[in-house]
Amino acid sequence: MEPHTPHDHAQLHAAGIPHSHGGHTHTHENTKAVLNRLSRAIGHLESVKKMVEDGRDCSEVLVQIAAVRSAINNVGKIILQDHLRHCIVDAVVEDDEAAIDDLCQAIDKFVK
Numbered sequence: 498m499e500p501h502t503p504h505d506h507a508q509l510h511a512a513g514i515p516h517s518h519g520g521h522t523h524t525h526e527n528t529k530a531v532l533n534r535l536s537r538a539i540g541h542l543e544s545v546k547k548m549v550e551d552g553r554d555c556s557e558v559l560v561q562i563a564a565v566r567s568a569i570n571n572v573g574k575i576i577l578q579d580h581l582r583h584c585i586v587d588a589v590v591e592d593d594e595a596a597i598d599d600l601c602q603a604i605d606k607f608v609k
Contacts, residue, residue, distance in 0.1 A: 527579050531572055538568040573607055 545561045580600065588596035 526583075527575050531575055534568065534572045534575070538565055538572065541565050541568060577604070577607070 541561070542565050545558060545565060548558050548561060584596060585600060587593075
């Protein structure tokens with residue numbers, strides 16, 4: 498399988514499509530839960546957008562933005578746990594340093 502851009506790779510993960518990381522192939526066990534949570538977060542964010550359009554109180558909007566951010570962070574945690582349990586375990590077995598380096602870079606971006 499040819500290398501993927503980060504965007505393509507995220508789509509493969511989200512769709513539960515088997516794909517490879519440096520020699521190992523896998524599907525993700527939590528794809529349906531991730532997609533459901535993302536759909537809810539998108540709906541929630543659309544509600545926040547409507548609140549802004551309707552001129553709702555700034556403090557109410559900020560509280561709802563915090564809730565959306567929390568929901569997105571929780572989705573990220575599920576993806577990270579799944580990645581650790583499958584991709585990284587396989588990478589360690591296969592001595593795939595690149596996969597571990599990629600994870601470290603992704604964690605750095607996720608926690609910013």
